[in-house]
Each structure stands twice: as C-alpha cells, then as structure tokens.
Amino acid sequence: MSVVQRNNVAVHGPPDARPMVLAHGFGCDQNMWRYVWPAFAEDYRVVLFDHVGAGGSDVSAFDRDRYASLQGYATDVNEICGELDLEDVVFVGHSVSATIGLLAAAVEPDRFGALVLIGPSPRYIDDEGYVGGFTRKDIEELLDSMDSNYLGWSSAMAPVIMGNADRPELGEELTNSFCRADPEIAAHFARVTFLSDNRADLARVSTPSLVLQCSQDAIAPETVGRYVHHHLENSRLIQLDASGHCPNLSAPEETIAAISSFLAE
C-alpha cells in the first residue's frame, strides 16, 4: 500500500511550486482545511492528507504499536514528504498536528522550511509549574464523551464509519461524516494526543515557526501558546482575534492573512 493511499493524500496547485503540507488535528479530517487551502493553491503545491484512522485513510494501516506515540504520526508526515519528494516544505499543523510537525521537523530538519503551528500544545495536562489546562480525569471524561456519542452509531453505523464501501447507501445517512472515525482508533488517538508530553521536543527544532494563538481557546490556552513561543527558537507568535480552537474554520480569512504575512517575510 502506498503512503498516498494510506493517508488519503490530495495534492493541488502547481507541481513545481513550494510545497505546503496541511495536517488536521484530533477529531476530524482534511476537510478542516476546506476554507484555507484554496487561498494557497495558486502559489503553493498544497498537500492535504488524513491521519491513519481518520477520514478517508486506510484503516487497515492502523497499528497500535506504530501509533503508540505522536512520533508514529510524525513518521507518516516524513514518509508523505519523502514519497512526494517535497523540499523546503511549509508545514501547517492544527492542534495536535502542530506537535506532530515539530517531531517531523526534528527528525528531518532539512526538509522543512517553515512551520505554522495553529493552537499548539506540547502538553495538555497540568504539571508542576506548568498549566496545560486539563487534568487526567478530564481526559477520561473526554473518552466517556466519545463513548456516549458513538453509542448510537456502534452497530448500524460501524461499517460506514470504518469506510466500508460495500454499503454505499449507508453513507448518506451519516450526517457527521466529516468526523467519522473508527471508535477504537479515535479513542486511541485521543489518549495518545492528550496524554503525551512533548515539551522537551521544542528544543529540538530551529525551523522558522509561526505560533497562531486563538482567543478563548478551550484546548490550547494563551499561556500555552506563549510557552511554545518562548521555548521554540526562531518562532513568532501571532495572537488572532478569532475565538475557539479552529480558526481555520471559524475565521479562515484572518488565518490565511496571518500565514501569508509570515511566509512573505
């Protein structure tokens, strides 16, 4: 199976332009970029993909050991860049994928020319002298929350959620399909995402980076954005007016403008 199929890679824009790889976070899939990527498709070779277990990725490629830490997802990013032979990559990572991009750049610094980190958090759980915003109990609650919301889908919807092409008629019933995911893989991804601690990895990266911090972000509070900026050499922090955790959806124009101005420097 090729990496392109595994990660449902989609490429837009001029083939010889500078590549821009957009990585979605926990919860949905590459549709998260639908209001953002077209703005870059004239000047960049835009690469979209789904993490394994999300969207149109190949679920059979999921392996608990490989994806036991965010490093597994970062390896996927490096493999995608390798297979497409991308150089001087602009990596745009939302939420947990900001961390995934940092890990990918730490392993292959020469491949990445710039990182855009939207709502990054290197650790979600509070620690001594560090406020991530959550406790371990909160994360358990998230898993419960995912459980109750998958309840209604569990048997009838499972084939669709798992991307079963045998019964296309079910596809239309699944209104929440942008966030479809195999429940067990989603729970695994949630655990890996919210229980990981990548604070020490910030020092491994010196790629020019932009931290895009939202207002009133319930997942990555402003103190965390400042922490990332402070510990990440060569980084800039832009505070967005957009509130919430998904400015790529709620305030695409402001997001596009911030990324463009950073890349124009």
Place this chain on the structure above:
Amino acid sequence: MIPEENLLGETAEELFEDAPCGYLTTILRVNRTFEIWTGLTRTHLLAGKRFQELLSPGGRIYHETHFSPLLQMQGSVREVAVEIVRADGSRLPALINSVLRRDDAGRPRLIRTTVFDATDRRRYEQELLYARRREQEIARQLQRSMLSGALPTAPGLDVEVVYDPGVRGLEIGGDWYDAFWLDDGDTVGLVVGDVVGRGLDAAASMGQLRSAVRALASTHLRPAALLDALDGYVRRHGVGRMTTLVYAQLSLGSGCLRYACAGHPPPVIVTPGDEPRFVWDGRSLPLDSHLGTGGRAAASLQLAPDSTVLLYTDGLIERRSRSLDDGMDELLAAVSTHRDDTSSPLSGAIVRALHDPERTDDVCLLTVRLRETDTG
C-alpha cells in the same frame, strides 16, 4: 379569522421562554427552561460566556474537536451528547442540536442551540454499556476458564499454544483447543475447533463440545468414529451445529498420527528435510451440517522424530484483503521461515508473522513437536 396565537393564548415570548427544551442563541439569549434546568441565571450566562464553557472539561474538548468543526462545515449538528455543569456543580446530561446562521458575507453570526434533558436516557445508556462490557468480560472469563489446564508434557513432546482473541472484536468467538493424554499413557489427543457464532452462546457451546470430545476420546474412539459420535451429540442436544474441528491422536512411541478433519482447515505437517505441507486427506463436512456428514473420513501418517504438527483455526489465515489461498501460502512461508528458529516458540513467531491489524476473529494455533529422545 382569529390569529392562532390568540386562540391558544400563546405568545412568541412564551414559546421561547417556556419551550419544553433549553433554548439558547449563543449566548445572547437564553430561555427560562434552561435557567430552571441548570440553575444558571441569564445574568451569569449573558456576561460573555460561551456555550462550551458550560460543559464538563472532557465535553469541552469534544465540543472543540468534533462539534464545533462539524457545525462550521455542515451548518448544523444533531443529537450530540454532552454534560452541562449546573450552578451547583452537578451535571445535566443533555442532548444538543445546533444550527449556525451566517451573515451575508458568509461569516458565522450566531448559533442556535436546543438542549434536551437526557438524564434518564443517559443512565439507561450507561446501564446498556455496562451490561455489554460485563457480558464481554463474563464471556472472556468463561472462555479463559474453559481453556485453562496444563498441556501434556513428556520427554520427546513439545506442545505449545497461542490463543489470541480478536483484537477489535466486541464479543468472544467460539475457537478452542485441547491436548490431553489418552489412557494408554503413550498417546496424546489433540483438538482444535471452531464453533459458529460469537458471544456467550458460542462460548457455552464451545465448552460443551470440548468436554464431549474429551469424554469420547477417553473411550479410545479413533478419529473418524469420534467425529461420528460427536455428530450424534450435536444432533441430540442441539449444540454447536456446523462446528468445524480437527481431532488427532499422536502416539509418542510409534510416531503414528491419526487425524480427521470435520470441515476444518487442514493441519500443517513439518518433517525434517521437507518443506512444510498441508495434509488434505481425512476430510469430511462440519458437525451435523445441512448436507449430512458425508461419512467421516480419517487418515494417518508416520512422523519422523523432530516433526511438527500445526492445528489452527481459520482466523490465522483469513483476512479481508487477501484470498484464502494467499493466506495459506503465507502460513507455509511463515512456518518455513521460523521452523528452525530456536530463540522463540514457533507458535508465537507464526502468529506474529501472520498478524493482521484488521482482524476481528480469534486466532488459535496449537503446535506439537515430536522430539528424538535418548531412549529412542
């Protein structure tokens, strides 16, 4: 004509305030029902609060990572389960529906959300979830206890087993294995079987058949006769129709292996100096099948010292993305690769080599190696 609202004495305000659900336009307006259910006052709510701030921390993450993106992309979201934190800190389990309204320029303008009290429903769901998990746990325990017991050991005999429950299966399967001494003290009985279906029923049927095979084997029935007798048992007691199994008797003294396969994947034989191979004789239909039994066949062969016999269930060779033939080829290839590897048990190496992350079926593999002993 009298306006309907007058006829019923309802005003738009009443329809909003006292609707039988919580109603918010986030968060610029909130109705009375929501205030009563949550104990949160509108003074508090309208002071710049956002809806997700009313949720439990876990629910807030869910909201930000699933609900909110869906709402932005689809314009509406239905039936999402959340817990709203009341003024007194207790939780209101709720189901919420939201619609997003945009302005003329397409920018999000406001979100309307209805909130339905789901206290009883959530409790019931939790009971169902609990019951399902408990049933799975009981079935697993039952399966474990039925499959427990020491494997026969003797100089010149290595018996190993790997039993790997389907990773993503919700319920246990009906695979089983068994290995025991027959009364003569020289012969071991070997069994691998697969009961149709999943869950407690399958586990219970498996337990019955396993005991029946043990009891019948102790009467020194040869493999074909044992399958015949087992057919009768299945028919009389209505247990385990269409079960497949392989039953074999291995004499340590003579190296004679007698076996009979009832609709089960063929054993693999590994003899020194030869490539691993399937044995395709001694086959007949599954137990009490619709087509009758077709007569129970058996076969035998002579095993040289250092030969290995592999009995297994179809979970080892079946997977969605490849044909059964490919799976069988892969099994032979894996046996060939690992047959002489003394660093780890053969059964474990083979199961790992054929590992299928997508597998939901159980995998059972019994390997029996006949070794040369000093006494010959």
